[in-house]
Amino acid sequence: MPKLLLFLGCFLLAISVLILNVPQLAQFDWTAVQWMHQHHLNSLNNLAAGLSAAGGMPFVLFLAVLWCLRLAWYKKYSDIVFISTGIIGSIGLAWLLKCLISRPRPPEMYFLVKTYGDSFPSGHSLYAAALGCLAMYVYRRHSKHALICLLASAWILLMGVSRVYAGAHYPSDVLSGWSISFIWITLLYWLMARYPSANK
Structure with missing residues (x-):
């Protein structure tokens, strides 16, 4: 799985950089935002607003703290270091x-939601991918690992699409957010696996 996520991260990063820098490809960004805007529905608008709140930095930090507290109860200190370092x-x-x-x-x-900062990369997409990848790695030996990966992938995909739907980002912003997290979390996982004594 680490090699697959690393390859996927590098591939998506290359695509997002090409879209960002090649005018002919950049048209795809504009077309996607405009198409989403033309197909707004009230129910989807509410969903996009809810995902915007759930995927923002404050709530992501809150989730990470709760997760780490639960792991602390089971004395999973290396996982706590992994999650904390990954999110920060x-x-x-x-x-x-x-x-x-x-x-x-x-x-x-x-815009359907309030936005902060610049566009590239999408912070919400990056945070969602970070949480998803962390869950995949932390619970890699769990009996329901396949289900965890499926749910994490759905969360990542839903968050990214919602950011374009909400008019807050271009598709290339979302792709870059996903790719950066795939690469960062995977490299961190490999580093901590290589030096396990440093995490105790």
Whole structure:
């Protein structure tokens, strides 16, 4: 699984960078945002708003703290270090890249939700992918690992699509958010697996 996620991350990152830098491909970004805007439904609007709140940094940190507290009860300290480092690193990467790239968001007329910061990468998509990947790795020996991976994948996909639907991001922003988390969390997993004594 780590090799697959790393390959997928590199592939999606390459696509997102191409879309960002090639004008002919950038048209896809605009077309997707406009198409989503033209197909808004009240029920989906409410879902997108709910996902926007659930996928923001404050709630992600809250979930991570609850998760770590539960693991602390079972003395899973290496998992706590893995999750904490993964989430904090994801947040740092998201905002560092936003500042460095400074890509404007889609026009405000498309917004369904409040937005903060620049567009590339999508922070919500990056955080969702980070949580999903962390769950896949932390519970890799769980008897229901396949179900956990399925639910995590659905969460990642739903969050990313909702950001485009809400007019807050272009598809390439979402792809970059996913890819950065896939790469970051996988490299962190390999690092901690290689030096397990440093996590005790």
